[in-house]
Amino acid sequence: MNQYYFTLNIPYQTFVAHYSGAASSVLVVTDNGIRIQLPAIRFRPFLSQIGLKGRFRLITDQNNKFVKLEVL
Template sequence: MAKIVLNVALPVFKYEALYSGAAKNLVAHSLDGRKVQLPLASFQRFLTHQGINGFFEVEFDDNNKLIGVTQLK
């Protein structure tokens, strides 16, 4: 299994694009420099009135399929 860490700073107005159909994926760079594209819905439980902010650990299986997202404290 592979894990990467992302620092996400997504304002709420950009997240709202998901509901309008304009955005379905979050594109971000991991702390080690890799560019990843993930389903924005995977971050929905972390949404606050300010948007989605913080460090997140993303876990993938051996086929690079998303297993889960955890917010780091």
């Protein structure tokens, strides 16, 4: 398992305006400088009235396939 840590601060209106399409993705930069592209739908459970704000941990398998995304 691989773990990646990153911080997001995307206002609600920005997220909805830019990432509402089915094929939309979010590009994050981890604490180690690694760029990872994730489907925007993976972040919707964490979207609040203020947007996406906080520390996140992405867990992938040994083939870098998505396993879990969680807010810390």
